[in-house]
Amino acid sequence: MTELIFFINQVVISGAVLGCIYALGAVGITLVFGILRFAHFAHSELMTSGAFFAFLLAALFASWGIVTPIPLGFVVLPIAMVMSAIFALGIDKGFYAPLRKRGAKPVILLIASIGVTLMVQGLIRLFFGAGSYSFFETETKDVFRVDLAWLGSTRPLVITEPQLLMIIVTVVSVLALHFFLTRSRLGKAMRAMADNADLAQVSGINTALVVRVTWIVAGALACMAGTMLALDVTLKPDLAFNIIIPIFAAAIVGGLGQAYGAIAGGLLIGFAESLAVFNWTMVLRPLNGVLPEWAQLPATLSFVPTEYKLTVAFVILVVVLLVRPTGIFKGASS
Amino acid sequence: MAFSPKNAPQERFCAKSAVSKLTHASPYAHMPQNSPEYEPRVNGIRNGTDLVSSDLVIDVRNVSKRFGGLTAVNNCSLSVRRGSVTGLIGPNGAGKSTLFNIVAGNIVPDEGAVIFDGNDVTGLKPHQLFRTGMLRTFQIAHEFSNMTALENLMMVPGDQPGEYLGNAWFRPGLARSRETEVRKKALDVIDFLKLGHVRNELAGNLSGGQKKLLELGRTMMVDAKVVLLDEVAAGVNKTLLNDLASNIERMNTELGYTFFVIEHDMDLIGRLCDPVIVMAQGEKIAEGSMEEIRANPQIVEAYFGTPVEVA
Amino acid sequence: MALLELKHVVGGYGGAPILNGVNMAIEQSDIGVIVGPNGAGKSTTLKAIFGLLKVTGGTIEFLGESIANSLPDKLVPRGLSFVPQEKNVFTSMSVEENLEMGAFTRKDDFSETMQWVYEMFPVLAEKRRQPAGELSGGQRQMVAMGRALMSKPKLLMLDEPSAGLSPRYVIEIFETIVRVNQEGVGILMVEQNARQALAFASKGFVLAQGQNRFTGTGQELIADPEVAKSFLGG
Numbered sequence: 001m002t003e004l005i006f007f008i009n010q011v012v013i014s015g016a017v018l019g020c021i022y023a024l025g026a027v028g029i030t031l032v033f034g035i036l037r038f039a040h041f042a043h044s045e046l047m048t049s050g051a052f053f054a055f056l057l058a059a060l061f062a063s064w065g066i067v068t069p070i071p072l073g074f075v076v077l078p079i080a081m082v083m084s085a086i087f088a089l090g091i092d093k094g095f096y097a098p099l100r101k102r103g104a105k106p107v108i109l110l111i112a113s114i115g116v117t118l119m120v121q122g123l124i125r126l127f128f129g130a131g132s133y134s135f136f137e138t139e140t141k142d143v144f145r146v147d148l149a150w151l152g153s154t155r156p157l158v159i160t161e162p163q164l165l166m167i168i169v170t171v172v173s174v175l176a177l178h179f180f181l182t183r184s185r186l187g188k189a190m191r192a193m194a195d196n197a198d199l200a201q202v203s204g205i206n207t208a209l210v211v212r213v214t215w216i217v218a219g220a221l222a223c224m225a226g227t228m229l230a231l232d233v234t235l236k237p238d239l240a241f242n243i244i245i246p247i248f249a250a251a252i253v254g255g256l257g258q259a260y261g262a263i264a265g266g267l268l269i270g271f272a273e274s275l276a277v278f279n280w281t282m283v284l285r286p287l288n289g290v291l292p293e294w295a296q297l298p299a300t301l302s303f304v305p306t307e308y309k310l311t312v313a314f315v316i317l318v319v320v321l322l323v324r325p326t327g328i329f330k331g332a333s334s
Numbered sequence: 335m336a337f338s339p340k341n342a343p344q345e346r347f348c349a350k351s352a353v354s355k356l357t358h359a360s361p362y363a364h365m366p367q368n369s370p371e372y373e374p375r376v377n378g379i380r381n382g383t384d385l386v387s388s389d390l391v392i393d394v395r396n397v398s399k400r401f402g403g404l405t406a407v408n409n410c411s412l413s414v415r416r417g418s419v420t421g422l423i424g425p426n427g428a429g430k431s432t433l434f435n436i437v438a439g440n441i442v443p444d445e446g447a448v449i450f451d452g453n454d455v456t457g458l459k460p461h462q463l464f465r466t467g468m469l470r471t472f473q474i475a476h477e478f479s480n481m482t483a484l485e486n487l488m489m490v491p492g493d494q495p496g497e498y499l500g501n502a503w504f505r506p507g508l509a510r511s512r513e514t515e516v517r518k519k520a521l522d523v524i525d526f527l528k529l530g531h532v533r534n535e536l537a538g539n540l541s542g543g544q545k546k547l548l549e550l551g552r553t554m555m556v557d558a559k560v561v562l563l564d565e566v567a568a569g570v571n572k573t574l575l576n577d578l579a580s581n582i583e584r585m586n587t588e589l590g591y592t593f594f595v596i597e598h599d600m601d602l603i604g605r606l607c608d609p610v611i612v613m614a615q616g617e618k619i620a621e622g623s624m625e626e627i628r629a630n631p632q633i634v635e636a637y638f639g640t641p642v643e644v645a
Numbered sequence: 646m647a648l649l650e651l652k653h654v655v656g657g658y659g660g661a662p663i664l665n666g667v668n669m670a671i672e673q674s675d676i677g678v679i680v681g682p683n684g685a686g687k688s689t690t691l692k693a694i695f696g697l698l699k700v701t702g703g704t705i706e707f708l709g710e711s712i713a714n715s716l717p718d719k720l721v722p723r724g725l726s727f728v729p730q731e732k733n734v735f736t737s738m739s740v741e742e743n744l745e746m747g748a749f750t751r752k753d754d755f756s757e758t759m760q761w762v763y764e765m766f767p768v769l770a771e772k773r774r775q776p777a778g779e780l781s782g783g784q785r786q787m788v789a790m791g792r793a794l795m796s797k798p799k800l801l802m803l804d805e806p807s808a809g810l811s812p813r814y815v816i817e818i819f820e821t822i823v824r825v826n827q828e829g830v831g832i833l834m835v836e837q838n839a840r841q842a843l844a845f846a847s848k849g850f851v852l853a854q855g856q857n858r859f860t861g862t863g864q865e866l867i868a869d870p871e872v873a874k875s876f877l878g879g
Contacts (some may be wrong), residue, residue, distance in 0.1 A: 185749065188738070192746045195735040202695070202729060204721030204750040204796060426683065426837055542660075568684075571661045598683040600878025628877050637682070637876040639838030 001153040003283040009158050010282075011274045017163050017232055019270025020170035024225035025240070026250035026262035027177065028218035034194030034257035035214045036096070038109035039248070043222055045120035046088055047240035050223025051230040052124060053087075054080035055133060062138045073135045073231045074165050080227060081220040088219025089212060091116055117241070124237040132236035162231040173224060174263055177217070181259060186213050194257050246273070246313035253320045255327025264328055269313050276304040276312045390449070391416045391560045391592050392437060392468075397446030398616075399432055406432040407443070408616035414560065419586050419593040421607030423600070423627075425637050429616040434596045438470045438562050439463045451559055465492075467559035471549045471566065479538025483529055483548055486537045487520035488513075490555035516555075523551045526589075527581055543574025550581060553591075560592045561585075567599040579605055600624075612636070646709050648673045648831050649694070649725075649800055654713075655702030656693045662701065663689045665855035671848065673799055673831040676822065678846035678863065680839035682876045685852040687835040688730065691802050694833075695727045696720060707800070722750045724799035730808055730835075733789035736778030740769050743777050743788050747795030755795060762791040765821065783814030787821070794825065801825065803834040807841075819845065839876070843867050851875060 025047055032040040057076035061068075068075045095112055104112075142161035180187040186209075193200040193210045201207050226240050233239075240247075250269045254261025281301040288296055304312060320327065392414040399407040407429045414420040424430045435441040437448055439460040447456045450468055460470070478486055494516065495501040496509030524533045527547045532540060537548060546566060553561045563582070567575055579602060585591040597603050603610055604624040612620040612627060614636040620627060627633055647670040657663040664686050671677045679687045692698050694705055696716045705713040707725060717727070726747075735743050744762060748755040763770035766787040772780065777788050786806060793801055806822065807815040823845060826832050836842030843849045846863030851872055859872050866872045 185745075188742055188745060189749060191738060192735050192742075195737045196732055199729065199733060199735060200746070202697075202717050202727050203746050203792065204718045205746065206718045569660070600682065604878060628874065634873045634877060638873040639836075639840040639842075 001148070001151050002155050003286070005148055005151075005153045005155045005157055006282055007278070009155070011271070011278050013159055013163060015271035015274035016167055016267075017228075017270075018273060019267035020166055021225050021229050021232075021266075022243070022247050022250045022270050023263040023266025024170060024173065024221045024228075025243075025247040026254065026266045027174075027259055028221045028225075029247060029251045030254065030257055030259060030262040031190070031194075031214050032218050033251070035190065035197075035211060036100070036109070038106040038113070040218075041110060041113040041244065042091070042116035042120065043113075043218070043247070044240035044244035045117050045124075046084060046091075046219055046222035047226030047229070048124060048237065049087060049120055049226070050080055050084040050219070051226035051235055051239055052128065053083045053223065054227040055135065055230065055235055058135060067139075070165060071135060071139060071141070071162055071231065073162070073227055074169070077169075077224060077227055081223045084223030085216040085219040088215040088222070091120075092211070092215050121237055121241060128237060130237060132234040133230075134234050135231050160232075162228070166228045166232065169224065169228070173221065177221075177259065180217075186210070190214060245310060249313040249317040253317055253327055255329035258327065258329035261327055261329030268328075269316055272316055273309050273312045277302050277306045277309050389415055391451055392594060393449040394433070394437065395447045395449065397433065397436055397443045397448065399429075399436060399441060399443050405616050407436065409446070410613070410616060410618055411446075412611050412618045412621070414592060414594045416592055417586070417590055418609070419582070419595060419607050421603040421610040421624075422594065422596045422613065423603055423610060424613035425639075427615075428613040428636075430596055430613045433613065434562065434564065434594075437594065438468070464556070467557065468562065469553040469556065469558040469560075470562035470564060471546075471553065472564055477537040477540075477545055477548055479536060481537055482534050483537055483540065483544075484517075484520055484524060484533045486548055487523055487551050487555050488516050490552050491516055519555065520551075523554045526554070526584075527551050541574070543570050543578060546570060546574075546578055547581060550578075550585070554585070554589075558591065560594055563593055563595040563597070565597055566595070567597055567602050575599075575602065582606055647671060647706075648675075648708065649833065650706045651690075651694070651703065652706075653703035654690070654693060654700060654705060656689070656698055656700040658698050663855050664693060666703065666857075667693075667852065667855065668857050669833075669848075669850050669860070671800065671831055671833050673829065674826075675831055675833075675847045676826050676845060677831075677833040677848040677850065678842045679833070679835045679850045679852060680837075680842060681850075681852035681858065682878065684854075686855040687852055688804050689855075690852070691727065691804055691833070691835060694802065695725065718750065721796050721798075724797070726793035726796055726798035726801050728789045728793045728801070728803045728806065730804040734777040734780075734785050734792070737776060739774050740777055740780070740788055740791075741773040743792050744769075744795050747792035750796055758795055758797055762794055765794075765824065766791055783810050783817065786810065786814070786818055790818075790821065790825075794830070798830060800831040800833060803832070805835050805837055808837065815841075839873075840867060853878075 025043060028046070029040055029043050032038070032043070054073055054076050057080055058072040061072050061076060066072070095116055096109055099109055099112055144159050144161065144164065145156035147156050181191055182188070189200065189205045189210050190213060192203070192205060193207060197207065200210070229243070230239060246269050247266070250265035251262045252265070253268065254263070254265030279300050279302050281297045281299060284297055284301070291297070390413045394410065394412050397407055397410050398405065410429070410433060412422075412433075422430050422434060432441060436443050439455070439458050439462070442457050447454050449455070450463070450466060453466070455463060455466065455468075458466075478489065481489070494509070495505065495512050501509050521533070524530055527550065529544065529547055529551070532544060537545065540548065550561075566578060566582075570578060582593060583606065586593060593606075595603065595607055608623050609621050610624050610627050611618055612633050619636065620630055620633055622630075649669075649671045651667055651669045654664050654667045655662050667686065667690050669677065669679075669690075679690060681687055689698065693700050694712075696712075696714055696719075700713045703713075704711060707720075707723060712720060712723070712725075735746060738746070741759075744759055745755075748758065763773075768784060769787055769791055772784070777785060780788065790801075790803070790806070803822070806818050810818065819841075822832055822834070834842070839851075843863035843866050849859075849861055849863045849866040850857060851859040851866060853875055858875050859866055859869065861869075
């Protein structure tokens with residue numbers, strides 16, 4: 001039993017947290033791709049800058065002596081999301097919109113977005129330096145330990161407060177996104193434009209408005225993902241840059257342009273990564289009693305060493321693309 | 335000679351001599367094209383061995399092609415005579431594009447055969463057909479935009495010794511002499527098409543009409559037995575179209591090239607083509623001069639449409 | 646004052662113009678049909694009216710106001726609708742969502758219009774929850790028309806509504822077009838099968854090389870042998 005709880009702590013909870021972050025990031029990438037038909041590389045910087053907006057706001061709140069029952073990072077999240085949405089709109093207006101107007105090809109926009117990535121990252125380093133920050137310098141990170149002795153486990157189930165909130169917030173946002181896309185006029189217009197941009201225009205849909213809404217949604221979700229990642233680990237200028245590749249993999253695995261696919265892809269890759277680096281010796285140690293001397297389990301026994309975690313996303317990506325080239329949820333192929 | 339068909343490689347590259355020789359040896363231009371005693375001039379004169387292989391360069395026999403439930407081409411037979419400019423027309427959905435693509439090797443027919451120059455070429459790929467002397471142009475010109483017009487033409491003949499590293503280093507003489515030949519031929523082609531003033535211009539900078547001329551020039555570099563022209567008029571303005579049409583006429587009358595033309599522009603078809611083949615609903619419905627076609631009420635009806643009847 | 650009036654319209658996609666002076670006038674009671682040989686500029690005319698390509702000369706007036714080079718999001722609220730020939734439904738969205746998209750520019754309650762569309766195409770009411778991409782070609786054409794009608798247009802423009810349909814559906818679509826017209830919507834459509842379409846046209850326009858070749862009532866044009874011959878050039 002102890003082993004099972006250990007497995008849940010190490011794989012299920014951390015996989016869910018990672019999966020939530022990937023899913024929120026991948027949804028933004030997939031929405032931007034669906035509407036504007038280019039791979040928005042700078043999405044990682046929307047996440048990182050969003051986390052810094054939240055961090056600044058939290059520090060501001062703390063300096064005013066505001067104390068809240070849940071971590072400040074979550075309290076300021078709505079404001080930070082608004083700021084990120086405005087930031088995303090600004091980037092589009094400043095960089096991508098002029099290129100689109102001149103009829104730039106998707107690859108040009110992709111390169112431009114890499115430029116934006118480097119620029120925003122540089123700006124963050126300029127103001128905050130290259131060091132890392134923690135949301136929990138003034139407050140404590142609550143840890144819930146559920147004692148499971150009655151189940152015969154010597155270990156408690158461990159989940160931190162941010163992790164728990166993170167999962168709840170993600171579930172709520174995904175539901176909100178679902179209702180936005182299926183019930184609201186603008187959400188449907190977004191789906192219509194992703195489906196057939198020419199026909200959307202012919203129907204009288206204000207495509208410029210849809211583009212703006214897309215950036216608002218993508219920016220806000222990126223801010224949420226970035227802040228959560230910073231709450232779970234630490235905040236640094238290359239926070240999301242390091243995970244943009246698995247996030248892209250999640251979007252592609254789910255089927256580019258498919259919001260639900262991106263969520264599924266994000267969770268899949270999140271769980272897979274946690275599972276791949278899980279140390280099986282911890283669970284299988286009791287076997288050492290029955291195994292002969294020469295077959296004793298090594299200290300660490302995992303599918304993939306932790307430092308190669310990134311490869312898991314690629315393996316899944318390659319396998320999915322071989323079996324189902326359009327992704328799990330039949331997305332756009334180009 | 336520059337513009338001789340593939341099977342006459344022994345003669346060398348001089349457009350002018352080729353032209354004069356042709357006009358002397360064959361009063362082709364004055365011959366009624368559809369007369370039964372019309373000679374398979376090209377092979378006969380230049381080669382002497384393969385005198386009457388066949389009067390037909392392309393012979394499509396009972397070809398059918400279905401896409402799902404739709405029959406695009408239905409048991410269609412037609413042929414292109416050597417030395418002719420044969421047009422293929424028909425209302426939208428008549429299956430002419432499909433048939434054209436079958437001839438060009440882009441689509442494999444479900445039934446029937448395509449005979450090219452006496453050989454069954456059904457199912458051969460476009461690049462294999464290229465080697466046998468069947469060349470097509472594209473509706474949208476395909477050029478190497480970062481090479482000059484001259485270099486574009488010099489690229490066309492494959493298997494140049496200089497393309498191999500070994501030859502380029504150790505047998506430079508061989509590579510050079512072949513390259514000189516190719517270059518001379520390309521210059522002849524450029525002269526013929528009156529593109530001399532832009533021969534060192536990057537192909538990407540040429541006008542739409544000049545690119546189409548270059549496309550024609552490509553077919554001359556390898557002495558095509560038949561040139562398939564796919565919608566040459568598309569996107570070309572009237573003046574350039576005139577120029578293009580007169581070049582096609584000259585290639586046909588002066589150099590003896592055979593053309594198979596698919597085209598929407600009826601005026602161009604009327605000017606260039608004799609005979610004109612009309613397709614409707616996947617079948618050949620008529621063949622004749624453009625005047626005969628225009629006078630045929632059945633064809634007018636096919637174009638103008640008929641009331642729909644529920645079967 | 647005509648509902649839609651084109652005078653000497655010149656336009657194209659940059660480069661050489663495709664339209665070299667097109668004239669036409671349509672009333673709300675009219676079924677106008679544009680026919681002509683391939684490459685005559687039939688579809689291009691519709692696209693020029695709908696702001697999908699650049700008009701460089703001449704005038705286009707809708708209800709007496711110039712609309713040349715206005716974009717669809719301005720034209721649809723004014724009462725102009727367009728059904729493209731291909732890719733004219735949102736395949737991943739349900740039939741009902743497709744219709745809603747047609748009403749995007751409307752701020753008022755459009756449930757009555759939707760009811761009207763469902764009465765016109767009862768089969769769509771049955772399949773309202775089904776993705777439009779799963780429907781047959783004829784049903785898709787109905788979705789496309791229904792979508793365009795959701796904005797309550799004064800003029801409905803259709804680009805080859807019968808293309809690729811089986812004869813049974815061609816008749817059905819044509820009958821529906823006549824019914825839509827009887828309900829007070831002007832029609833301007835491009836058709837490949839000239840005889841069929843001119844048969845029920847109140848106004849016919851035969852284009853060639855981007856210009857009007859013949860103009861008249863449908864019956865006049867069918868009766869004139871020169872019209873049919875013009876399809877073969879010369």
